[in-house]
Amino acid sequence: MATISSLGVGSNLNLGDLLKQLQTAESQPLVALSAKAKSYTSKLSAYGSLQSALGVLQSAAKKLSDPALFQTVTGTPSVSGILSASSTDSSSAGSYNITVSQLAQAQSAITAGQASTTTAIGSGKITIDFGTITGGTLDAATGKYSGAGFTPDASRVAKPITIDATNNTLGGIRDAINAADAGVTASIVNDGSGTPNRLVLVSTQTGETSSMRISVDGDAALQNLLNNDPAGTQNLQQTVAGQNAKLTVNGIAITSAGNTVKDAIQGTTLTLVGAGTTGLSMKANTASVKTAINDFVKAYNSLQSTASSLTAYDADTKTGAALMGDSTLRNLQTRIRQALTTPQIGGPNEMKVLTEIGVGFQKDGTLAVDSVKLDKALDANLAGVSKLFASATGSTAGYGKQLDALVEDLNRTGGSLKVATDGVTSTIKELDKQYDAMQTRVDTKVDLYRKQFNQLDVLMSSMNTTLSYLTKQFDAMNAGKGK
Known part of the structure; x- marks a missing residue:
């Protein structure tokens, strides 16, 4: 259509x-x-x-x-630089006199220096356990104990660390200790001497019970580097002793393995930052x-x-x-x-x-x-x-x-x-x-x-076309008749 x-x-x-x-x-x-x-x-x-x-x-x-x-409860110390305090127990409101005599710190010890961090030392198994060094005398110059004992912390399980051909360099030992998540962080410090590279081991926890005892089952060179028993052979030099925080609250002696001391005042957390004496006002x-x-x-x-x-x-x-x-x-x-x-x-x-x-x-x-x-x-x-x-x-x-x-x-x-x-x-x-x-x-x-x-x-277009045609035809017929 x-x-x-x-x-x-x-x-x-x-x-x-x-x-x-x-x-x-x-x-x-x-x-x-x-x-x-x-x-x-x-x-x-x-x-x-x-x-x-x-x-x-x-x-x-x-x-x-x-x-x-x-x-x-908000705590306001009278002397700055010693502690801060916060509480969620309204019964802790009051005034206190606090003396911080010692901050908690983590033990740190260093190995003998090594000429290179990439030279193989030896293979074996390292075991690090933690406990308290008891008695004895510490030589501040050598960082070694004499006549001391070591009481292991039975609540902490030692994690053996394997040292083999893939990680038996000083750098590899550092990385293996860090990867083991064994409660110790390891790093290497260069002291500028002829054998400058010293492995530094730091306990991840503060307090006396987090002192380290390290034993090595393996090559003699690895043993000579890391064996360290405060009550026996000591191949590491202690640079920082593990110690508890010590403080008194209104004359009452308190010790804490960490510098965050909870519930010495009921419901209160004391954060120790320095030694000294301060008043503490606890207000709702x-x-x-x-x-x-x-x-x-x-x-x-x-x-x-x-x-x-x-x-x-x-x-x-x-x-x-x-x-x-x-x-x-x-x-x-x-x-x-x-x-x-x-x-x-x-x-x-x-x-x-x-x-x-x-x-x-x-x-x-x-x-x-x-x-x-x-x-x-x-x-x-x-x-x-x-x-x-x-x-x-x-x-x-x-x-x-x-x-x-x-x-x-x-x-x-x-x-x-x-x-x-x-x-x-x-x-x-x-x-x-x-x-x-x-x-x-x-x-x-x-x-x-x-x-x-x-x-x-x-339809209209068609009709218009037809109309036009018929009109022309009629016009033609009329024209013919006129002749």
């Missing part, structure tokens, strides 16, 4: 514009579906904003729900608690601000925000406010409501903090403030724990916010399907119009 390349050419009619008008008319259901989908998409985005604000509130509540927040860290409470109030107020913007009405445009009149949001706000105004269960003299620490609701529904009242509560009864927000594992008491659980419930499968969000998502998917199906119907209908208009064009 003949076709027309441009609609209307054959019929001399404006069929192209007519087709566009028909397409617009047929597409009106698509416009309605698109507007409806846009409305639901806006609602889904609004729920996303709401979930984000709730997430901030939940994080703030979760921080307050942890009893450890209220137990943090109420500043961090106050910050957490203020952050919680800000998070709640931010949620209220978000909710207001999502339910607002614009009088100028006469349009409402995406969640105006939304029951899910309204119920959510009600539940949160009820949770914050329901008194906690406690004894007759225990704190039960937020107003007791200076946190209360304003006329506009937001929370405000009376800093003076909060400071007094934190200073006078930190334990009471803790119970107002936090509780031990297994308990549901405390505003922090309850708000955390409430938000979790809203977002869980079957929770009201999750159900609402899933419902909107499902509706959008269904509208997308309807739109695609309607688009297919519109396209099919418009294509049918186009084909019919094309047929009309072809």
